[in-house]
Amino acid sequence: MTPVRVGVFGLLGSGNLGNDGSLEAVLGYLRAEQPEAVVDALCGGPEVVAARYRIPATRLHWYRGEYRTASRAGAVAGKGLGKLVDAVRTAAWVRRHDVVIVPGMGVLEATLPLRPWGFPYALFLLCASGRLLGTRVALVGVGAAPIGDRPTRALVRWSARLAAYRSYRDAQSRDAMRAMGVDTARDEVYPDLAFALPAPPPGPAGRVCVGVMDFHGGNDDRARADEIHRRYLEGTTRFVRALAEEGRQVRLLTGDACDAPVVAAILGAVDSPLVTAAGAASLADLMKEAAAADAVVATRYHNLVCALKTGTPTLALSYAAKSDALMDRMGLGAYCHPAREVDADRLIEQFRALEKHSAELRRTLAERNRVAARQLGRQFAALTAALFPVTDHALRETP
Structure with a gap:
């Protein structure tokens, strides 16, 4: 044959x-x-x-x-x-x-x-x-x-x-x-x-993963792409700095080679040994990072997929309806924040709520993954x- x-x-x-x-x-x-x-x-x-x-x-x-x-x-x-x-x-x-x-x-x-x-x-x-x-x-x-x-x-x-x-x-x-x-x-x-x-087994917890993106808006946002990028970068940097000032370990994740400048900008602005960057080369690598985190805050769609697949409580910096739909499908629809309008103070409040309900969210994710x-x-x-x-x-x- x-x-x-x-x-x-x-x-x-x-x-x-x-x-x-x-x-x-x-x-x-x-x-x-x-x-x-x-x-x-x-x-x-x-x-x-x-x-x-x-x-x-x-x-x-x-x-x-x-x-x-x-x-x-x-x-x-x-x-x-x-x-x-x-x-x-x-x-x-x-x-x-x-x-x-x-x-x-x-x-x-x-x-x-x-x-x-x-x-x-x-x-x-x-x-x-x-x-x-x-x-x-x-x-x-x-x-x-x-x-x-x-x-x-x-x-x-x-x-x-x-x-x-x-x-x-x-x-x-x-x-x-x-x-x-x-x-x-x-x-x-x-x-x-x-x-x-396949999802990796849970790793040693104790840090927060923050997935970042070289985000300039969508196809219809070209006229204000620079402004969107500036607000996204400033808000995300403030959030990472707040975590580091509390003594939290932060691991920066990407999902595309073009995201490297955003990682470099955040590392330079925060300048803390508690903030490091992952060198993930595949979704399997990203899943290992997410599985070893207490929580994930991420922008790229497949950063969210990786975190949700591992059952890690996740907060989406949402840039499109697909992110909102994914979070809702996995039972975390309340934990979305607009990537075009990152408000660091509001983001920290949402992150606190995410951590407060961590055990419940992990059970929800286990069922949704099945x-x-x-x-x-x-x-x-x-x-x-x-x-x-x-x-x-x-x-x-x-x-």
Whole structure:
């Protein structure tokens, strides 16, 4: 029997630990349920993906400066030519596969600054190629949100329409796609794929983890991006300083390589031996940090996922509806604080309340994690039925 050919697609291996965690969860599923499958990737960081996950990987964009601002004529021409070359490259890659999976990630949203001719265009090329060439494209456990920019919204809407399978990581994502004109009657909602990753055992407690982010607002906040970043950094720094002045150990976490300047700024401003930074290289590393904490205060979505997965009481510096939805789903909806308007005094009050109810919240998280595990089991069963019905039947019939 010819092995099924599976591709994985996205901004993977590019420094975002959440994206890579979603990939890791899907690879775990494939190795368990489709062990004979031949898997490779079309992704942002092919060298990282090939080395870390031991699968062949191809660069997503032909033009290497795709995500840098094009200020010179040569760069503008390179980007323009890249769009044409990528259409051919993507179609050729898709044609070699039976199935392509887009594992999690916020591929249908613009909650952070995003240009339409970057990743949204790449996703449209993928889904259009799949429809034209008969390759099933699956958007698995993805995030979506209302999009104001018309070109971006159009590319996202058509990508979703052309996909053979869609599931979402929260109900708000499905609602957003329905509002954009996508028929979601058969689309299901499941927990984020990262909840399928194994959780580490609890470590020695005694510190507070604070997950920080190079946050400048969303796609519609470009005019006041600097102000948003300044307020976020000042409020977060004040909160970390208050903890250190109380003698608390604080561990700074990130979720993307671009967050390093924020860590450096906080370390420089607080200047305390009680405040240190973690060198996490994966979601597993982040989970180990969170498991060893009394509490977590975090901004990035997958920092929150890691903390909640380990059952650690968590307070969200929320920058999008997806964070609020995640916290509510896990029973901690009362512990959200707006990342665009960080008020250090109010944040400290919320943190006190979080710690006061720590034991109760840990019990709540344990139960919600059990529910999430069962729901993700149903997600993977549905994925097998949708993408691998022929191979699944053939394997059952094999004597």
